[in-house]
Amino acid sequence: MNIVVCIKQTPDSAAKIAVDGGQVTWGDAPLVVNPWDEFAVEEALRTKEKHGGKVTAVCMGVETAREALKTALAMGCDEAILVSDPALKGCDSLGTARVLAGAIRKAGEVDAVFFGRQAIDSDTGLTAGQVARLLGWPALTYVAAIAEWKPAEKAVSVQRMTDEGRQVVESSLPAVISVVKEINEPRYPSFMGIRKASKTTIPVWSLADIGVAADQVGEKGARVGWAEMYAPPARKVVCEMIKGETPEETAAALVDRLIAEKVI
Template identity: 35%
Template structure:
């Protein structure tokens, strides 16, 4: 199987949150980290490849520091890393992000056809949870959200979901896009051997030109949505 896992580098949720003048999250405030919910997608991909053979490619889009998220994926066992980086991407909304990631998935597929794209359920900074569906629409592939378990049999996929009052099993042909919940598995952590092996793996750097995407399709100029206002909400202290 050829699996692509989309990951995101996000601000540390434990740090003080700040916003830019146009209402977006200030991503320059700290070193950031791999989006926690993406770790479950990584683990699901690694388990599938261990069972069926194949390769895992970790894909991200973002500024230079976003490469750290890809490196984390390589450290836990992914085979390839791809980082889409371009100055004109700054300010992209989720629609532009889906377009860029879909184009990158297609280019990954030029090496070997992609069978499956996995994502986390949402990013901890945006929490919109719509990227998997938009990515599936861009690719023209079936999309199954909120998977607690996935099984592959031949050219089809079984997705098991735990809903509020029921359990559901979806069947879809491959290729497909699936978002993985935190109920799916227990993500592995990098060990010394994995960290050393990751140092020998390269991360491919792609620009918009590599993906045949015009600058006016992304960034602030290509955004269909914008942040109208942003206000910090302070939590209340727990009572002892």
């Protein structure tokens, strides 16, 4: 099977995010593979290990995003492609989806494209659905298990995670699949994988390479703008020590206080 996995480079989940002059900043916190995308990479690799083929990791980003692609290669991806172009600055999710759809088209006869459920920095969760719409493929979102691949029939059966429980969905291939963390336990990059990744050439595709016009992406192509960004005002917190002569007295005083505050 020819599988593509889309990964985004994001700040580490432990990064301290701040708003400075209307811009979001995470200081010099390390940049990593979006944690949700590790599950997507793992599922793509497991699929290849079972059914053969290759896995290509694709990332739209600036030069630093090469490091995220190296992590995907070190985990076991066969190839990696960075899509980068000065015109991409200020992309909204539609612009991002146009770019990823263009890269997937250029990647040839693809059977399935994996995504994480959302990126931990912008958090829209829109990209997978928009890519599916642009490609005209089914979108299988919130996938918690692949029940069965049927490559010969060009079909797949998956379990989707919903608030009410699990839903079994059958779909034709090619399809877009976004995954949740229940699907697997991502592997760590192996030592051999890290060595291989350091030697692998990562091609950079421009907008011209993927056949996407510059006015369809970036600030020019954006339909959604971030009008304002601000940190929520700090909450006022009053700390009161509840004391008693004995633990029982302290507990009773605490209960009285919680009842008075209508907490219990």
